Amino acid sequence: MSYYDLDDIISDGQVSCSLIAKDTKLELPIWIAEILAICSVSDDSSSFFIEMIQPEAIGSKVMNAIKTSPTSIDIHSISQHYYSLVEKWGKLYTDKKLVDVVQQMLKERSEEINNHAQSLRGAQQETSFLYTLDEFEKQLYKISHESHKNLKKWLQNESS
């Protein structure tokens, strides 16, 4: 996560449902919701500006889907920056359970990504899985593919 990491910045802009004043629902980007959710309205009051509503992406429905079958779930359609979102949410609410589930998912999916990067599967199956990757996983696929390709090149004596 660097200051100049575009993916990180974009994931900061992900909307999360929020509640403002009394029962007004509003969609705010995480970077502002984060602050409003922990700042109290005034020094002596204990209420905050907003209360964050858990995004669907990390709701129990998605969690169960992940637990059932981490490799067939379409993360891309849920959120393009799923892991960053989970990281931020985990940090805000110290949600250890959420992080554990997602870490397990990453382990299983990364294995699959590695297999695909070496193109051990048929092209047909490959494309359908690749469409479900989030941005971080796409990055993974790219570097894994790259390193396998480079080793092959070296073994076959081509300069890269």
Added chain:
Amino acid sequence: MNRIQVPIWLAQILKAQRKCNIVPPEWLNLKTLKELYQHEVTDLESFSELPFNWLEISKIFFENAPDDLSDEIHKLKSLIQDLKEIRMIKIKKGLTLINESHLQLDNLSLMEINEIRPFVVSVMGKLTSMSEAVTQDEQEVEDEMESEDDDASMYGKE
């Protein structure tokens, strides 16, 4: 004929000038490689003890000194390839054990590590940053709980 130890780059130069024969290492022959392959097949939990740079050494021999090898080169080449493939399968199996702080694969060689390094590093990096996001906060919350006990309930999640 004198036998001396020289660095492999020097041996390559002398070989190119036809001033020496290179003696292959004791593992670079059909018999030993077959044994190693057998070991890889029978013992699925560990890697056989090949030198740290076996891929590089065998490549150099195949390219620069094929006539110094005692066995047919294409047989050796395909054995090396087989070894590499079966080890790759094991590496994949080993990768499933990855976690945010630790991954141990004994007897892996330089090139094999290189092949998986970028991938492993970024997966572990992500796992670590997710773990850290949670643990760091735990500490902060604990600190806060100590200082302002009654406010802590506000952090309850949905």
